[in-house]
Amino acid sequence: MLIACFTFQLVGFSLGSLGWILSCITTRHAEWRLWLVDNTTIFSSGIAHVGIWKICFPPNLKTSSDYGIVCCHEFNFNENFFPVEMFLAQILLLIATFLGALGIFFTFLPPWHFYMGTIRKTQAICLFLAGGILYIIAGLCVLVPVSWNFYSVANNSSIPFPPSFHLPSFPVAQRIGIAIPLGISSGLMLLISGIIFLYIRSPVTSIRVNPMNPRS
Template sequence: MAYLGHTAHAQFVALWLGTVGWILIIVTIGLVEWRVWEVSDLSVITSGLAWVGIWRVCFYSHALILSNNQIMFCQRIGFSESFRPPEIAAAQVLMVVALILGLMGNASAVYGLRNVYFGLNKLKPIRLAFYTGGVLYILTGVSALVPVCWNLHSVVNNQTIIFPAEFLMPPAPVIQSVGPGIILGIFASTLLVCSGMVFLSYRVPVVPKVRPSWPGEGRSGTRVNHQGIDNQAFQTQKNS
């Protein structure tokens, strides 16, 4: 098979961008700063700000330890919590799905590039690996973008969450704003979708077939007359 390394430079860059996007998805899942709540009652949340993520709710307070030193107080949001709004429940599921799909997309893209640069297989597995990786990257980006945009919509409309009493959260914020988790999630999803499009755009170049030339054939494939031409001077000397 002809060497195809020069045909996959864009896909090599897309692999790096997709890997970075997938790592940022992992970071987004762990961030608690998805939604930033500004509260008016500072008796418990002495910092005036609370952070609502998809797995935890946190705020700084020194009232809980009766000290001037502030500590971060966090409560976990589990899968079985009944107070979860639909956007957080969907984010908990879809972000994990995006994590798995992104891992599979990276594996498929690496396999395809390995075949391209080392020429270890035929053209069909390369196309299949690139197309599979591209589809998985796009699905990863969409799976992460849906819950991120849903939570963004909730922030814009200042939708509240009825937390249990042990969370020590107010029934509603004065105002809420977009946190780094949502911004990072949108950026990561964009990287993944763009990477997937690059993999789907790969086209295997047409390799011309080389046919050995037979004796008597020219470059154009036509027959060439190799019979000698009579030497007129020799013929004259012979007759004389």
């Protein structure tokens, strides 16, 4: 039973940590939506990579016939042309990053204190429960905007870009970028990790353990 509890804790902590890392990558990734656009006044036909914090224009500048130049633009918080799902993604992904980091911290404390000295079983359980709840909330904060943006891509929803972008409001076609499956994976990992920490029983006891001499 003791080994099983430690194994579940290790699995939960690993999933939570990996899910948090993927949520950070998803947040900054430019490939949320891949827009196929026709010729514009500036760009030849190609694919624009649209993220929630950055857009990379098609690498086909008409002024350069020999090289494909990729130009990217960083978005500010809540750009006035953003659809609701992109603005919501900015907010919720930042919240998920913060809560996920707290979840890692809380679920790391009980094993660390168990190794270093004494911790009460009730304290360990409370820390695991707090970490599990934080993981679940973080997972939902990732899955909600990612799913909404996936739905928008499936329905070929528009984005009213400003004239300076030289991009149409509607693409010829659009498909999901790698950030969407990364976000879904991140959210599921965080949820599973949270559920594990909510339902396992902590094997930590109030017995003091000397890490240099466990039998003493």
